[in-house]
Amino acid sequence: MSSYVFLLLVGVIIDTILSGIFPYDTSYLTMSVVPQLTFIILMLLTRKCELKQSLILALIIGLLQDVYGNTTFFMYMAINIAMVFVAYFWTNSITDTVFENFFFIMTILFLREIVVFAILHLSDMTRLSIMTFIIKREFLTILVNGLLFFIARRLVDMVYQHLDDKDIALRKNEKIAWINMNLKEERRN
Amino acid sequence: MKLDIFKKFLLSFIILLILIFTIMFGLKSNPLTNHYRFVGYDFITSAKYYLFEKPTKSFTDTIDSFSNYEDTTRELELMQEYIEQIAMMNELYKEVKSENEELKSLLDMKNTATEFNTRTANVISRDADGWNNYITIDLGSDDNIRENQAVVSSKGLIGKIFMVSNSTSVVKLITSEDGLSKVALKINQANAVEAILESYDAEKHYLILRVLDNNTDIEIGSNVVTSALGGVYPNGILVGTVEEVNSVNYMLGKIVYVKPAADFKVFSKVNVIERKMQEVAEDE
Numbered sequence: 001m002s003s004y005v006f007l008l009l010v011g012v013i014i015d016t017i018l019s020g021i022f023p024y025d026t027s028y029l030t031m032s033v034v035p036q037l038t039f040i041i042l043m044l045l046t047r048k049c050e051l052k053q054s055l056i057l058a059l060i061i062g063l064l065q066d067v068y069g070n071t072t073f074f075m076y077m078a079i080n081i082a083m084v085f086v087a088y089f090w091t092n093s094i095t096d097t098v099f100e101n102f103f104f105i106m107t108i109l110f111l112r113e114i115v116v117f118a119i120l121h122l123s124d125m126t127r128l129s130i131m132t133f134i135i136k137r138e139f140l141t142i143l144v145n146g147l148l149f150f151i152a153r154r155l156v157d158m159v160y161q162h163l164d165d166k167d168i169a170l171r172k173n174e175k176i177a178w179i180n181m182n183l184k185e186e187r188r189n
Numbered sequence: 190m191k192l193d194i195f196k197k198f199l200l201s202f203i204i205l206l207i208l209i210f211t212i213m214f215g216l217k218s219n220p221l222t223n224h225y226r227f228v229g230y231d232f233i234t235s236a237k238y239y240l241f242e243k244p245t246k247s248f249t250d251t252i253d254s255f256s257n258y259e260d261t262t263r264e265l266e267l268m269q270e271y272i273e274q275i276a277m278m279n280e281l282y283k284e285v286k287s288e289n290e291e292l293k294s295l296l297d298m299k300n301t302a303t304e305f306n307t308r309t310a311n312v313i314s315r316d317a318d319g320w321n322n323y324i325t326i327d328l329g330s331d332d333n334i335r336e337n338q339a340v341v342s343s344k345g346l347i348g349k350i351f352m353v354s355n356s357t358s359v360v361k362l363i364t365s366e367d368g369l370s371k372v373a374l375k376i377n378q379a380n381a382v383e384a385i386l387e388s389y390d391a392e393k394h395y396l397i398l399r400v401l402d403n404n405t406d407i408e409i410g411s412n413v414v415t416s417a418l419g420g421v422y423p424n425g426i427l428v429g430t431v432e433e434v435n436s437v438n439y440m441l442g443k444i445v446y447v448k449p450a451a452d453f454k455v456f457s458k459v460n461v462i463e464r465k466m467q468e469v470a471e472d473e
Contacts, residue, residue, distance in 0.1 A: 013241060020242035021249055024319035026364040027453040028391045034318055055202060065318075068233065120320055125367045128391050137319070 001053060003159050004045055008061060010155065011038035014148075022144075028132065031140045039112065040105055040145065040152040042080070046087040047096070048160065058084040075119060083112055098153070105149050106142060113138060231357050234325050238313035246457070305423040307341075307460040308332065313357065322365040324348075326459060329356040337421050339462040345427040345450030346372070346415060347459060358461075363396060363428075364389040364453050374398060374428055375416040376445070378408045383416055384445060386428070395432055395446035403442060407434045413447050423464045 018035035025032045042061060046054040062077030087108060094100045117133055120126045128136075254261060310326035328334045330353050338350045340360045348370065351361035363370050363386060372386040376398075382405050384398040400407065411431045415422040433446035 016237050016241045017245045019315070020245050023315055023455055025454040026316075026319060026322050026362055027389070027394055027449065029394050030454060032319060052198065068230070116318075116320070126320060126391075127366050127388075132392055 003163060004049065004053065004057060005060075007041055007045070007155060007159050008038055008057060011041040011152070014151075025136075028128070028136045031136050033140045033144045034137065035148060036109060036112075036141070036145050037148045037152055039080070039083075039109065040149055041156060043083065043087050043105055043108055044101070044152055044156045046084050047091045047101075051084075051088055054084045054088065055081060075116070079112060079115055079119075082115075083108055086111070101153065102146070102149055105152075106146060109145055110138070110142060113141070231329070231354050234314045234357055235327070238311075238327075242313070306463045308334070308463065309458055309460055310340075310358075312457055312459060322348075322362040322370075323351065324360045324362065324459075325357050326360060326461070327357060328461060329354050329358050331355050333463075334358050334461055335463075339415065339422045339426060341426055341460050341462060342451045342456045342458075344452060345429065346422075347451045347453065347456065349421070350461065360459070362453065363449070364391075366391060372422065372428075373416045373418050374413050375418075375424075376400070376407060376411050376413050376431060378411040380405060382407060383418060384413070390446065393433075393446060394448070396429055396449055398445040398447055399442050400445055401442040403436070407431060407443065407445055409434070413445075417464075421464075423462060426462065 014037050015035045018033075018037070022033040022035070024034065038061060042054070042057055045057065049057075058080035059077060062080035065076035065080075066074060087104075090104060090108075094104060117126070117128075117130075121128070308328060310328040312324050313327050314325035316323045326340070334350060334353055336350050336353055339346060340348050340350060346363060348360045348362040348365075349372070350358050352359040361370050363372065366388050368388045370386065370388070374384045374386055376382040376384055382400055382402060384400045387397045387399050389395075390397050396413075398413065409431055413428045413431060415424065415426040415428060417424040427450045429447040429449045431445055432448045435444045435446075437444055
């Protein structure tokens with residue numbers, strides 16, 4: 001669990017750096033990018049984590065976004081949890097190939113953005129039309145996050161590799177302990 | 190009905206969520222929790238800015254200055270000419286100012302609505318998702334910043350102080366579409382007209398003003414500035430220029446579309462405006 005939290009923290013740091021390099025244009029004169037590396041990592045972790053762990057991570061990330069955002073009360077927390085459920089049931093039907101993962105991440109990212117837009121539109125916090133939303137925000141966001149997907153996948157693979165290596169070392173030590181125990185019994189006999 | 194482990198977990202998770210929701214809703218407006226929330230917000234925002242954003246920005250600015258070397262040299266030459274003119278304008282300004290002070294003392298006026306102090310602040314955080322139209326600056330109540338003070342960039346008005354904590358403040362931009370950034374404005378033309386900033390039209394990229402007077406003609410291209418009649422902002426801060434005027438059927442007044450003077454994509458330093466009249470009123 002601590003490795004997953006560390007990975008999400010790395011995602012948050014990279015998102016912070018990218019949002020400083022590509023600031024959001026609130027006047028919608030130019031196209032904007034919203035880096036979502038943290039969310040992509042969360043969705044990739046949902047594939048192999050237990051549901052409980054994914055939900056707790058989604059809750060923490062959503063809570064931070066809500067508290068930090070100052071106006072969206074409970075919204076990001078609920079949306080992240082809902083997306084984890086969607087990802088959990090979807091990933092049961094797909095394999096671990098890069099193409100399938102890429103398609104899954106892009107779709108769920110677009111779904112999340114649409115849900116956020118719908119909620120804000122219904123609560124009258126924005127009067128942006130759907131076309132302006134897609135052209136000025138979504139187009140570059142999906143494009144750039146598509147590139148970030150490969151970074152996220154690499155990071156997640158590194159963490160799983162590290163966890164697998166730890167498991168193998170642990171099992172190797174257990175095997176050696178078991179062999180030593182057997183040898184001792186044979187010598188006694 | 191016996192529940193399997195997954196359903197038990199799901200049920201307990203939903204109950205936990207409802208509990209968190211209820212507690213958060215109950216504590217949201219509690220001044221004590223707000224105080225600790227602001228303390229946490231200050232720390233996280235400042236740490237994020239000074240550890241990651243500022244070094245990144247310094248690096249990108251350095252790269253930009255190398256890649257824009259020729260443009261920078263040309264700009265430098267233009268700036269040098271402008272500075273020479275400024276020296277002359279400065280002398281003229283001093284002359285006009287001293288005349289103004291003399292006239293005010295003759296009329297026994299203390300402060301006018303156009304007088305204000307400015308405090309320069311760094312923008313340390315922007316709303317990354319972009320929906321809330323907030324920025325955070327590195328001045329707070331410790332620096333005598335108060336709610337509803339105007340915030341301007343080098344080109345014009347950008348917003349007002351929305352929330353103040355000890356060392357940071359949150360600024361609500363005038364490009365907000367939720368209609369919570371109402372500002373009293375004035376259209377500077379032969380017959381000055383009072384107006385209210387209602388919201389921002391993200392489709393047309395114009396600010397939407399409402400003029401409550403059907404009979405006044407509004408000239409396209411007129412400058413729109415802040416009005417002191419609202420009691421919050423000083424007079425005369427540039428907001429934008431009139432681009433379009435529409436009459437509203439069956440409703441009082443006109444809708445005026447104003448092109449904002451400020452650039453909302455990139456600004457790293459802003460000024461917080463403090464009206465001198467406000468200081469005098471509070472002292473009294």
